[in-house]
Amino acid sequence: MKEIYIGNLPYTATEADLEGMFGEFGEIKKVNVITDRQTGRSKGFAFIGFAEGDQASAAVDKMNGHEMGGRAIRVNIAEDRRGEGGGGGGGGGGRR
Secondary structure (H helix, E strand, O other), rough: OOOEEEEEEOOOOOOOHHHHHHHHHOEEEEEEEEOOOOOOOEEEEEEEEEOOOHHHHHHHHOOOOOOEEEOOOOEEEEOOOOOOOOOOOOOOOOOO
C-alpha cells in the first residue's frame, strides 16, 4: 500500500468526499481525515492509502493544486514515519 498526504483541506471535507475525489485513480485501501482529539473537528489534512504505488503517483500528479471547497489542496506522497525517533537506547551518561 502506498499513502498520499492531502493538506489544506476545507474543514468540512469528509472521508467519503475524499474517496469520491480520489477513487478514479485506483483502489483505495483506507482514508483517514485527521481530527482533533478533544473537539473531533478536522485538522485540515488527511491520508489516503492506495493499493499500488502508480495509483498514488497519478493522484499526486493530477490532484496537487486542485480546488476543493475554495481551497487549493496540497497532495504529496506521504513520508514513512514509522521507525523514526526510537533511537538506539544506550545513552545515560552516568554522572557520579
